[in-house]
Amino acid sequence: MSNQIAVAERSRVRECLHKDGGTMGQFFPGERYIRALQSLRGEDALELSRKVGPLFWSDAPHTRVWLCADCAQEAML
Numbered sequence: 913m914s915n916q917i918a919v920a921e922r923s924r925v926r927e928c929l930h931k932d933g934g935t936m937g938q939f940f941p942g943e944r945y946i947r948a949l950q951s952l953r954g955e956d957a958l959e960l961s962r963k964v965g966p967l968f969w970s971d972a973p974h975t976r977v978w979l980c981a982d983c984a985q986e987a988m989l
C-alpha cells in the first residue's frame with residue numbers, strides 16, 4: 913500500500929539527468945517547464961527534453977520538474 917503511494921508520488925516528478933551528480937538545482941511547476949520548452953527552438957527543446965524525460969500537458973499540472981542550474985538556464989527558467 914505505502915509502496916503504491918511512493919510510486920504514484922515519484923511519477924509526478926521529473927528530473928534532469930544531472931541530479932544524481934549532486935548538482936544544485938530546483939523544482940519548477942510542470943506547466944512552467946512545458947511552456948518554457950515550447951518557447952525554445954525545436955532542436956534546443958528536443959535536447960532539453962531528452963535530459964528530463966517525457967512530460968505531457970495532461971500530467972503537467974500535477975508534475976514538478978527538477979532542473980539543475982545549467983538545464984534551468986537552457987530552458988530560460
Ligand SMILES: [Zn+2]
Pocket residue numbers: 928929930931963979980981982983984
Ligand atoms: Zn541538468
